[in-house]
Amino acid sequence: MIPGVRLVLLGKQGAGKGTQAVKLAKHYVVPHISTGDMFRATVRSGSPLGEKLGYFMEAGELVPDAVVIEVVETRLREDDSRTRGFVLDGFPRTRPQAEELQAVLEPLGGLDVALDLEVPTDIVMARLSGRRACSQCGANYHVEAPPQVEWTCDVCGGEVVHRADDTPDAIARRLALYEQETEPLLGFYRELGLLCVVEGVGLPNDVFSRAVEAVDARRERARV
Ligand code: AMP
Numbered sequence: 001m002i003p004g005v006r007l008v009l010l011g012k013q014g015a016g017k018g019t020q021a022v023k024l025a026k027h028y029v030v031p032h033i034s035t036g037d038m039f040r041a042t043v044r045s046g047s048p049l050g051e052k053l054g055y056f057m058e059a060g061e062l063v064p065d066a067v068v069i070e071v072v073e074t075r076l077r078e079d080d081s082r083t084r085g086f087v088l089d090g091f092p093r094t095r096p097q098a099e100e101l102q103a104v105l106e107p108l109g110g111l112d113v114a115l116d117l118e119v120p121t122d123i124v125m126a127r128l129s130g131r132r133a134c135s136q137c138g139a140n141y142h143v144e145a146p147p148q149v150e151w152t153c154d155v156c157g158g159e160v161v162h163r164a165d166d167t168p169d170a171i172a173r174r175l176a177l178y179e180q181e182t183e184p185l186l187g188f189y190r191e192l193g194l195l196c197v198v199e200g201v202g203l204p205n206d207v208f209s210r211a212v213e214a215v216d217a218r219r220e221r222a223r224v
Contacts, residue, residue, distance in 0.1 A: 003030075012119060060173035062093060
């Protein structure tokens with residue numbers, strides 16, 4: 001395994017991006033950059049920006065592109081992501097975000113791969129309605145697969161909660177926005193020759209093995 005990768009993870013809400021992003025980031029020794037986790041931390045800080053973000057997030061709406069792009073660009077300028085790469089989780093979600101990311105990465109050699117986790121809508125609905133998440137580190141659980149100690153995160157000891165945007169209305173809105181704004185990015189990355197599609201149904205470790213195989217195959221093709 002060659003450490004370092006510049007990877008974006010695509011897939012519907014509930015496709016398992018968060019779970020796979022953590023595993024992939026550890027495997028390739030790169031930071032896991034989740035815009036959702038960064039925004040939730042800003043909301044918890046109680047700052048004026050956090051208050052504004054909370055309004056969009058609770059309703060299942062997208063945060064405006066200009067705000068998201070500024071946050072991601074600042075993060076990508078840090079040493080770890082500049083030198084080793086990253087796993088981007090939850091970004092890009094719109095065409096302007098994807099175009100801006102291409103522009104930012106151009107001097108760094110560009111993106112290696114856009115990995116799409118394919119999961120049918122009925123399965124993501126079932127996952128999202130029973131999902132519980134750590135309010136500190138973002139680790140995901142399910143009412144049928146809770147943490148070992150009552151609603152205390154196995155990873156960091158944080159409180160495991162029902163996310164404010166995992167309500168039926170907000171879930172429906174987020175999935176509709178995915179279809180409208182984010183799904184078209186599959187075509188964008190396919191045209192650039194960067195798209196890898198991986199079946200996201202199954203045990204997390206099996207999905208992870210498929211993902212690593214697809215990423216390594218794509219990097220091998222790009223190298224020769
Ligand atoms: P997530 O944890 O990725 O589902 O993100 C939670 C919420 O944060 C989303 O429903 C949006 O309100 C906001 N958000 C996260 N990433 C983005 C993005 N790239 N563009 C716009 N809004 C975002």
